[in-house]
Amino acid sequence: MSRIVGIDLGTTNNLVAYVDGSGVPRVIPDAEGRKLLPSIVAYTPHGVMVGETARRQLARNPTRTVYSVKRFMGRGWDDVREEARHVPFTIIPSAEVVRIRAGDREVTPPEVSSQVLRALKLQAEAHLGEPIERAVITVPAYFNDAQRQATKDAGRIAGLEVLRIVNEPTAASLAYGLQKLAQGVIAVYDLGGGTFDISILRVKDGVFEVLATNGNTHLGGDDFDQAMVQWLLADIEARHGVDLSADAEGLQELRLGAEAAKCRLSSEERTALTIPFETFTYRRDITRAELERLIASLVDATLGPCRMALEDAGLVAGQIDEIVLVGGSTRIPLVRRRVQELFGKRPHSQLNPDEVVAVGAAIQAAVLKGEVKDVLLLDVTPLSLGIETLGGVFTKLIERNTTIPTKKSQTFSTAADSQTAVTVRVFQGEREMAADNKLLGQFDLIGIPAAPRGVPQIEVAFDIDANGIVHVSARDTATGKEQSIRITASSGISKEEIDRFVKEAQSHADDDKKKKALAEARNEADTLIYSTEKTLTELGEKVDVAERSAIQEQIAAARKAMEGTDPEAIRSATQSLTQASHKLAEQMYKQSAAGAAPGGPGGDGQPPPPPEAGAGAGKEGPVVDAEFEEADKDKK
Amino acid sequence: MRNVLHGIGLGPWRSLGAYGHDEFLNGPGRARSHFVGIMNDYFEVFGLPRKLQVDLDALQRSFYDLSRRHHPDFHQGAGEEAQARALEASALVNRAYRALRDPVARVEYLIALEEGREVREETTAKAKVSMDLLAEVLEVQEALEEAKSSELTDEAVGRLRAERQRLRERYQAEEDALIAAVPEWDAAVDAGEDRKPLLERFKQRLAARAYLRTVIDDFTQAIGEDEGRHVAYRRH
Numbered sequence: 117m118s119r120i121v122g123i124d125l126g127t128t129n130n131l132v133a134y135v136d137g138s139g140v141p142r143v144i145p146d147a148e149g150r151k152l153l154p155s156i157v158a159y160t161p162h163g164v165m166v167g168e169t170a171r172r173q174l175a176r177n178p179t180r181t182v183y184s185v186k187r188f189m190g191r192g193w194d195d196v197r198e199e200a201r202h203v204p205f206t207i208i209p210s211a212e213v214v215r216i217r218a219g220d221r222e223v224t225p226p227e228v229s230s231q232v233l234r235a236l237k238l239q240a241e242a243h244l245g246e247p248i249e250r251a252v253i254t255v256p257a258y259f260n261d262a263q264r265q266a267t268k269d270a271g272r273i274a275g276l277e278v279l280r281i282v283n284e285p286t287a288a289s290l291a292y293g294l295q296k297l298a299q300g301v302i303a304v305y306d307l308g309g310g311t312f313d314i315s316i317l318r319v320k321d322g323v324f325e326v327l328a329t330n331g332n333t334h335l336g337g338d339d340f341d342q343a344m345v346q347w348l349l350a351d352i353e354a355r356h357g358v359d360l361s362a363d364a365e366g367l368q369e370l371r372l373g374a375e376a377a378k379c380r381l382s383s384e385e386r387t388a389l390t391i392p393f394e395t396f397t398y399r400r401d402i403t404r405a406e407l408e409r410l411i412a413s414l415v416d417a418t419l420g421p422c423r424m425a426l427e428d429a430g431l432v433a434g435q436i437d438e439i440v441l442v443g444g445s446t447r448i449p450l451v452r453r454r455v456q457e458l459f460g461k462r463p464h465s466q467l468n469p470d471e472v473v474a475v476g477a478a479i480q481a482a483v484l485k486g487e488v489k490d491v492l493l494l495d496v497t498p499l500s501l502g503i504e505t506l507g508g509v510f511t512k513l514i515e516r517n518t519t520i521p522t523k524k525s526q527t528f529s530t531a532a533d534s535q536t537a538v539t540v541r542v543f544q545g546e547r548e549m550a551a552d553n554k555l556l557g558q559f560d561l562i563g564i565p566a567a568p569r570g571v572p573q574i575e576v577a578f579d580i581d582a583n584g585i586v587h588v589s590a591r592d593t594a595t596g597k598e599q600s601i602r603i604t605a606s607s608g609i610s611k612e613e614i615d616r617f618v619k620e621a622q623s624h625a626d627d628d629k630k631k632k633a634l635a636e637a638r639n640e641a642d643t644l645i646y647s648t649e650k651t652l653t654e655l656g657e658k659v660d661v662a663e664r665s666a667i668q669e670q671i672a673a674a675r676k677a678m679e680g681t682d683p684e685a686i687r688s689a690t691q692s693l694t695q696a697s698h699k700l701a702e703q704m705y706k707q708s709a710a711g712a713a714p715g716g717p718g719g720d721g722q723p724p725p726p727p728e729a730g731a732g733a734g735k736e737g738p739v740v741d742a743e744f745e746e747a748d749k750d751k752k
Numbered sequence: 753m754r755n756v757l758h759g760i761g762l763g764p765w766r767s768l769g770a771y772g773h774d775e776f777l778n779g780p781g782r783a784r785s786h787f788v789g790i791m792n793d794y795f796e797v798f799g800l801p802r803k804l805q806v807d808l809d810a811l812q813r814s815f816y817d818l819s820r821r822h823h824p825d826f827h828q829g830a831g832e833e834a835q836a837r838a839l840e841a842s843a844l845v846n847r848a849y850r851a852l853r854d855p856v857a858r859v860e861y862l863i864a865l866e867e868g869r870e871v872r873e874e875t876t877a878k879a880k881v882s883m884d885l886l887a888e889v890l891e892v893q894e895a896l897e898e899a900k901s902s903e904l905t906d907e908a909v910g911r912l913r914a915e916r917q918r919l920r921e922r923y924q925a926e927e928d929a930l931i932a933a934v935p936e937w938d939a940a941v942d943a944g945e946d947r948k949p950l951l952e953r954f955k956q957r958l959a960a961r962a963y964l965r966t967v968i969d970d971f972t973q974a975i976g977e978d979e980g981r982h983v984a985y986r987r988h
Contacts, residue, residue: 279828280825320812323816323819325816483825484828485828486828486829492819492825494819494823494846519846519849519850520846521824521843521846522843522846522847523840523843523847579843581824582823582824582842
């Protein structure tokens with residue numbers, strides 16, 4: 117069997133890992149050594165960009181760049197109405213599953229997600245030197261059937277056979293349990309970029325039995341950022357008289373700045389936020405206390421699900437032996453404090469909260485491959501499954517926190533004489549009324565032979581497989597005639613569409629690589645041109661005329677190269693522009709050093725080195741990026 | 753009506769009227785196991801006698817052993833048919849463990865088994881609730897209706913809470929009494945005695961308990977809390 121990788125498909129960041137020949141799980145880095153691939157996909161006129169390159173142009177192309185797509189996976193318009201207002205790309209309402217308009221493209225969430233998965237696949241293939249066709253992908257434990265289905269579809273579109281969907285906290289417990297060889301009851305508190313999960317497990321002799329799980333698929337670090345942005349918007353309006361709320365680019369700058377500040381506040385008590393906008397530069401200090409006030413109610417919203425999970429597990433807080441923190445948002449001190457207060461115990465913090473889920477997924481992949489034999493995962497379904505009955509009431513057939521796989525069948529009959537058809541509406545959720553839960557699908561069972569009421573026997577079988585994915589089938593047993601119906605394609609994309617996407621992706625595989633190289637080269641050039649022009653404007657007359665026209669020539673040359681299709685030509689033009697812009701930076705620093713401390717540091721007349729001289733300079737583009745690297749750490 | 757609202761027993765169904773007939777009934781007592789022909793006795797799944805006192809540690813060990821044998825994770829490389837069999841077997845083991853690990857669920861399952869039908873989780877055998885309990889609850893419910901029809905003052909909420917607390921204790925007492933009677937069953941099995949009367953007593957206790965649960969939920973709803981409404985299934 118070929119290798120199976122484990123993928124942590126996150127709201128903000130993604131990782132891919134595998135278990136090596138000696139049984140050690142390893143996270144696979146990209147060519148630059150980065151392990152986290154940002155969940156950002158840009159649909160530019162030059163092609164599709166994924167990850168870091170997409171991130172770099174996010175503030176410039178907000179309407180054609182999709183981020184946090186996980187929040188929209190398997191969702192209907194009613195589910196996402198609120199958050200659709202906070203993203204710069206357009207969410208297209210539809211009865212079933214939303215679509216996204218990015219630039220002039222209209223895409224489904226699984227398609228966007230598949231771009232991320234394909235990038236991870238390529239990353240793994242490049243690193244391992246072999247084709248990768250199968251994967252284990254993690255999802256939040258609290259994902260419903262449609263969200264799981266959508267994730268599976270994304271894998272298929274990316275050319276990956278998804279052998280198993282694993283719950284993120286369960287995967288984390290696997291990584292944790294194997295490393296620590298722990299026995300006992302552990303609680304996994306997983307607060308990521310967009311989702312929150314709590315799972316309580318019993319670990320014993322290699323068996324990881326999930327006792328209960330709970331969560332919120334609309335709560336994570338993104339919401340903290342959003343709270344900060346709202347607060348900063350009000351502050352900007354008060355201090356500068358500018359309303360940025362309708363300015364998509366400005367909002368993205370603000371969001372990225374807020375996110376980075378939030379991350380810094382996990383280790384610092386106070387941080388300075390500086391964001392240059394076109395007409396003014398916004399500066400302010402933010403303290404940790406201020407951040408905590410903004411996010412306190414959001415953090416507290418994680419505690420209810422924790423209590424429910426404890427109750428469902430039949431345990432009290434004191435019976436938890438260990439608390440494992442997962443997800444970048446658990447770096448926030450307030451989160452740690454609240455968790456500690458609730459469980460009365462200091463959370464475990466030795467594992468890297470960003471990597472632990474991917475590592476767990478890789479271990480599960482090794483289990484499926486038969487390479488790891490002594491580990492058994494017994495997971496549960498997070499949500500109750502049932503059907504609509506009289507008066508729109510939700511009647512549960514499978515209770516939440518039931519160990520999967522599970523099956524349940526029930527025989528029904530007709531209510532009226534000569535009734536020949538029935539409609540079965542299947543829901544998932546905990547609310548009393550069917551309509552308040554997630555409609556997974558409905559089907560009509562037709563062709564029941566006319567008979568007095570109560571005579572026909574229709575057996576409806578509900579099952580949840582080891583992926584947490586629901587299948588429902590119905591059979592008319594009275595006549596011996598089998599009518600079997602399955603609802604499986606509930607992610608909003610039909611099988612035909614998926615097949616088409618897969619074919620498209622395959623036929624473009626070679627093309628894709630070329631396109632990717634070209635898109636990346638163009639993007640680098642574009643980024644550099646943008647920031648150089650910005651610097652020129654900011655410096656104004658401080659730049660002498662000769663210097664200015666030299667740089668403008670380089671910019672024009674780079675623009676011309678970008679119109680062509682040769683990545684090498686674009687790259688060399690970018691190189692030249694980089695050198696020119698470095699000169700500019702040198703000049704800037706000389707001036708500011710001269711202004712601030714006459715004589716300059718050391719007094720030897722040498723200018724301080726430009727901020728990013730050296731090998732990476734041509735690749736990395738201007739200063740903007742450095743700051744964002746840090747942002748990686750606080751989310752996953 | 754109450755039964756339908758609380759999901760205890762399936763009431764008439766309503767289809768969406770697409771075919772002119774819009775009612776769909778659950779035939780009473782028609783529920784059948786999906787595992788007919790494989791193995792229908794959860795006690796047998798674990799190699800246990802049909803008794804109510806169960807060594808939970810041993811049960812768990814045996815659950816883990818069976819899961820290791822049947823869980824789909826370990827049949828990934830097998831053919832489609834073998835995978836389907838693993839899924840079926842694994843689902844059976846999971847359901848059997850769920851039914852037997854909890855002492856009350858175990859009694860419910862035993863009753864269903866003895867009566868030759870399948871039990872729905874959270875459903876109790878259709879036994880009659882005693883007249884005493886009905887009368888008692890009727891009184892309480894009058895108070896509840898009264899509270900619902902007027903404004904909910906703090907004082908009224910306090911009274912409802914106190915009443916609910918009393919009902920909860922009553923509920924617990926029924927459960928405790930049920931569990932306390934468990935050894936009698938096992939003794940009767942060993943002695944080969946008639947166990948019908950005992951079964952009836954179990955059914956009465958379970959019916960009383962389910963009835964109280966419904967009333968407690970009504971109180972919770974009237975008070976305006978949502979807690980407890982989802983807690984349909986306990987673990988040991």
